[in-house]
Structure formats: C-alpha cells, structure tokens
Amino acid sequence: MTTRKLLGAYTFLFIGILYTPIALLCWYSLKTDLYQPATGIFTLYWYHSFFENDALVLSLCNSLLIAAATSVISVCLGVMFAYALRKVGQQISKPLNNLVNMVLIAPDISIAIGLMLVFQAIGFSLGVVAITIAHVTFGIAYATVLINVRLRSLNINLEYAARDLGATGAQTLRLVILPAIKPAVIAALLISFTLSWDDFIFAFYNSSPGQTTLPVEMFALIKRGANPGINAIGTICMLISFTLVFVSLKFQKIVNLL
Amino acid sequence: MKQNRFNHKWLLALMAPSVGWLLFFFMIPLLSIAVYAFYTRGDYGELKASFTTANFQTALLPIYLQALFRTLILAGTNIMLCLLFGYPVAYYLSFYVPDRRKSTFLLLIILPFWSSYIARAYSLLLLFSENGPVNHALLSLHIIHQPLPLLLTPGATVTGLLYNYLPFMVLSVYIALEKIDRRLIFAARDLGASPISAFKKIVLPLSISGIGTGAILVLVFSVSDYIIPNILGGSRNLLISNVITNQYFSTRNVPLGSALALIFIAAVMGLVVLLYRLMKRYDYT
Secondary structure: HHHHHHHHHHHHHHHHHHHHHHHHHHHOOOOOOOOOOOOEEOOOOHHHHHHOOOHHHHHHHHHHHHHHOOOOOOOHHHHHHHHHHHHHHHHHHHHHHHHHHHHHHHHHHHHHHHHHHHHHHHHOOOOOHHHHHHHHHHHHHHHHHHHHHHHHOOOHHHHHHHOOOOHHHHHHHHHHHHOHHHHHHHHHHHHHHHHHHOOOHHHHHHEOOOEHHHHHHHHHHOOOOOOOOHHHHHHHHHHHHHHHHHHHHOOOOHHHOO | HHHHHHHHHHHHHHHHHHHHHHHHHHHHHHHHHHHHHHOOOOOOOOOEOOOHHHHHHHOOOHHHHHHHHHHHHHHHHHHHHHHHHHHHHHHHHHHHHOHHHHHHHHHHHHHHHHOOOOHHHHHHHHOOOOOHHHHHHHOOOOOOOOOOOOOOOOOHHHHHHHHHHHHHHHHHHHHHHOOHHHHHHHHHHHHHOHHHHHHHHHHHHOOOOHHHHHHHHHHHHHOOOOOHHHHHHOOOOOHHHHHHHHHOOOOHHHHHHHHHHHHHEEEEEEEHHHHHHHHHOOOOO
C-alpha cells in the first residue's frame, strides 16, 4: 500500500515536471517583459509581431506544406511496402527489413549531410522539395515499421477468403487489408507528420535562403539571443501539434497510436 | 504457376517505389559520404578526387575522438537517467493504474513529445536562465545568494536530453510490463517470495526487452540531437555533431567532415547492435 502511494506521488510529480516548461512558455508568450514576467502585463503583442513577420509566416507555411506532403507520401509508400514485405520470402524480406532498420538507427545528421552532398553533386537546388525528399526518407521507414507490426497481428485467412471470392490483389488490399490496418495508418500519418514538423537537422542542411522551415528560423532567432517572440512562435507550433493529436484521437484510441 | 508470376509482379510493383526511394535517398547519400571521405580538400575548399586515408588519420586525432566520446558518454548518461526516472512511472502505470485510466495517463506522458521540440528546448533555456524561475525560487528560499550559472554546462545538456527522451523509455518499459503474466507474481508471492525478491526475480528479468528497446531509442535520439547541446550546453562542450557541422559550413573541409561522419555512423550502429545482442541474451520472454 505504501509502495503504491509513493509511486503514485512520484508519477504525479513526474507529470507535473513534464508540463512545467510548456506552461512557462505559454505564460511568457503573453507577457510584455521577458525578464520581469511576474510583474509585466498581459499582451498579445508577440503574436501580433509574429504574423507581421513575412519571413517567419512563410517558413511556417513551408513547414506545414512539407509535413503534410511527407506524411501522405510516406504512409502511401509505407503501406505498399509493408504489405509486400509480408508476402515475399525471407531471403528478400530480411535484407529489406535491415535497410529500413538502418534508416531508423543511422544518426540523422549523417543522412542529412549525405543528401545535401548528393543534391549538390547533381545540381538539384536545395529548398522545400529537397527537405520534403529528406523527410520522406525517414517517414517511409517509420511508416513501414508501424504498419508491419499491425499486419503481423492480422488473420491471413481474411485475405485468402477475399481472394477465393474473386477479389483481385488490388481489391483485397483496398477493401480488406486497408480497413483492418486503419489504426496503424492513422498512427503512421500522425507520427510522420510530427517528425517532419519538428525536424531541425534535415531542414538545416537541405534548406536555402527563403526556402526553409520554422524550426530552422527559430534556431537562428534563439542563437541571436533571447527574444520573447520565440515564446509566441513556440506556443503557436504547440497548438498546431496538439490540435492534430486530438483530431487523430477522435478517430483512434490512444493505445493504438503508440 | 501463372497465378504465382502475377503475384510476383504485383508485389514487386508495391515494393519498388519504397525500395527505390531508400536506395536513392539513403544508400547513395551514405555511399557518397564514404567516397568523399577519401577525397582531398583543395586550397579554396573545393573537392579533389583522390584516394587518401589522410582524412581518417586526422579524424582519429584526440581532439575529434574526444568529441565523439563526449557524445557517447552523454548519451550513456542519459540512458541511465531515463531508466532511473522512467522505470518507476512505467511500473506505476502498468501495475497500479486501473485499466480504464491507462490511456489518459499514457496521453499525458506522450503529449509533451508532440509539442514543438525546439520550443521545448527554448522553454528549458528560460527555466534555467540567470533570472529564470529556478534561480528565482532558490534565491527566495535563501538556498543560494547568487544566481547559479545553470546554463552552458554539461548538466544543462543532460537535463534537456533527459526531459526530451524520458517518454520513450517510459513507453518501452510500460509495453514490456503490460505483457507480464500477473499470475507469475502471485505464484512467487504464494511460494514465500518477498515483494522485493518477486520484483528482482520476475518483473525485472521479464522487462529486459522493454529496457533494451528504450535504451536503443534513447541512444539513437540522444547522439543525433543537435539543438539541445547547442542551446543549453553552449559551444565549450563540443559534441561530434557540432564538429561535423563546422567542417561543412565553417572550415569547408568536406572530406574531413565526411570521414568524421562515417566514423560516427559506424560507432552508433556498432553500439546499437551491441545493445541489441545484450538485450537478446538476457531476454527471457
């Protein structure tokens, strides 16, 4: 009984600490003075000045566009890939699974640099398209793994039944498999969107002036010195992410999103 | 036979886009790093095709190796701390929280991970700054008389990494704990095991897979992190990511940067394989 109380108290403290910095960020974003947040008055000035800044708003739009494209492309390719991986023999699926795992464990910075070197060597201009390509590369890997896990728990007889009843391969995939793996598809969409939306290092290496993402712009701002405007941008980013999570939760229980 | 051939083509068509994508945008970039690592740098930073191992000799100088080791030690420290602080939470969640409340707790724990990563790093900067809340609280409690310089220290970097990657450890351990058959624990207790020895002999060994998965995740994320060490740790405690980035953007020594990146990839992949082997060896499930 005491163990239970002790662990419970610890867990609540843990969750409290988890949210402290986030709460602080929102609080500071509404204050006039960064260094006297206790006494300063509430204001929406920092939000106003964010939307006045064309470069920042442009990078926000870029980030959203890249994240949306990344999640859709990654999940489409990932579903096809994971489905086929379950069907082919061990000697084909094993090396391909290893390839996917390598993408997941290779340090981000090395892939980001490698891509930049390749783009520069073939004369492909860096920017929004290059960043999207970079993000889809890890997006495919995450989507494939997530969908693979779900496919493994699927009864194979469902598929045989569909084929016996005359469905083509494409029809089986669309009408039987897809509805059955829907939770994993939604989880993969959400996770690939978030990873792209939050990514710094791939965008940092593969962006060009004017064609960059919000995290890269924010990092540049922070490096130039503390600026209360960053609190407002951070809060906006957070609201966008949280909205997305709650929309996904409408479709799916949290347990299935893990 | 005909049916089989059709199937084969259909599966190939499904796999081709992803495999092609990963070959073009993952394998070729890695190979180009490997090729550039043997090039030489011209007088103006341009690349000259050659086959020299000089870059590797430079990359293995103590100054660069130290940055690599510092990165790995930082990641190792972070893994241990994540385990220490995360395990009790996962344990509470799995064993004490009623089933209907579990999803709420899980959501509470992973929601911060979905908030903006760079904004979180910045909020920690505010928290630990010289006139931030932490110093303010310590001053008003008369624990200290001068604001502590909390930022730009290795401690700040570790705190930042810990804050960011704890949820991954909690989740991995939680998933492993959920799979444990509760009857095993009841049986051990019936046979006279104390709660502590039941934990040591049943729960802990059966959660090794979760600990291993969590450790691999935290390792991979921690070593790649660029923002947190830069914002919270400052440039005095140089990590390998900074060193590599400097080669590409400041000194424009692409061959040396590539050699460093290659060694870094090899070190991380080697460690992941090692951790995986260890996990499999001690995994009883």
